[in-house]
Amino acid sequence: MLDFVLNLLIFFIITAVFVKELGIDVARHGGAAGGPATGKDTGSISVVVKQSGEILVDNRVVDVRAVRANVERLHAQKPEWGVMVTADQSAETGLLVQVIDQVRQGGVENVSFGTSSR
Amino acid sequence: MRSRRHVDHTGEEHGIDLAPMLDFVLNLLIFFIITTSFVREAGITVSRPEAVTAVQEASGNILIAIRPNGEVWMDRRQVDLREVRPLIERLHIERPEDTVIVIADKSAKTGLLAQVMDEVALGGIKEVAVGAGSTGGQ
Numbered sequence A: 001m002l003d004f005v006l007n008l009l010i011f012f013i014i015t016a017v018f019v020k021e022l023g024i025d026v027a028r029h030g031g032a033a034g035g036p037a038t039g040k041d042t043g044s045i046s047v048v049v050k051q052s053g054e055i056l057v058d059n060r061v062v063d064v065r066a067v068r069a070n071v072e073r074l075h076a077q078k079p080e081w082g083v084m085v086t087a088d089q090s091a092e093t094g095l096l097v098q099v100i101d102q103v104r105q106g107g108v109e110n111v112s113f114g115t116s117s118r
Numbered sequence B: 001m002r003s004r005r006h007v008d009h010t011g012e013e014h015g016i017d018l019a020p021m022l023d024f025v026l027n028l029l030i031f032f033i034i035t036t037s038f039v040r041e042a043g044i045t046v047s048r049p050e051a052v053t054a055v056q057e058a059s060g061n062i063l064i065a066i067r068p069n070g071e072v073w074m075d076r077r078q079v080d081l082r083e084v085r086p087l088i089e090r091l092h093i094e095r096p097e098d099t100v101i102v103i104a105d106k107s108a109k110t111g112l113l114a115q116v117m118d119e120v121a122l123g124g125i126k127e128v129a130v131g132a133g134s135t136g137g138q
Helices: A002-018 A064-077 A093-105 B019-038 B081-094 B110-122
Strands: A021-025 A044-049 A055-057 A060-062 A082-088 A111-116 B055-057 B060-066 B072-074 B077-079 B099-104 B128-131
Touching: A002 B019, A021 A093, A021 B099, A044 A064, A044 A093, A055 A064, A060 A064, A064 A093, A082 A093, A082 B110, A093 A111, A093 B110, A093 B128, A111 B110, B060 B081, B060 B110, B072 B081, B077 B081, B081 B110, B099 B110, B110 B128
Parallel strands: A044 A082, A082 A111, B060 B099, B099 B128
Antiparallel strands: A021 B055, A021 B128, A044 A055, A055 A060, B060 B072, B072 B077
């Protein structure tokens, strides 16, 4: 029994270090502390999330599921560009994360996120 | 057929008394079980946005949760948005390698998410991730 308990103890000590959270890395642009995440010398692909839930990629209204394809296409044209996702202050986070997820699926890791002030 | 302990010269002794050690080990075990499940939790569960590209954050162990109604939870209590910065500053001094994961509810406003992320950045932690759940493929 003592062996069993000690094994359990060792198991918990080890797992305690390895408990990891899932998340996506997003930089901030604008705001109080954030600078431009994408280099100033290069441009960036603009993705806008409106309050109504409309999504604009490169100033064209697209569906959430079409963001990936659009980003892929634009990324192929300008491989060095990052993506700037600008969301309305009152847009929902779920949609924003979906959009960022789509962008990352589209092959762009350099994603920054900002909110539009009106 | 007597065990070796019985033939010891003390006669009455039956080896080491394991009871105190067992107590100690069990206490340690309970301690670890408790700390693993509660360590640096935000204190509430939110319905996380789902992302296919979510990755495991290597050292993301300060969790900040944002509820749909705009409440910010950190370290198992509700905090004001203005409290986030000093709290992060303190945690950053204690363990500089820690990073922050902001877990915003699906229906939380992005404006608040941005504000919280800014406060964290002003508090000195530049590595901020947005919490997401894994969908396990679409």
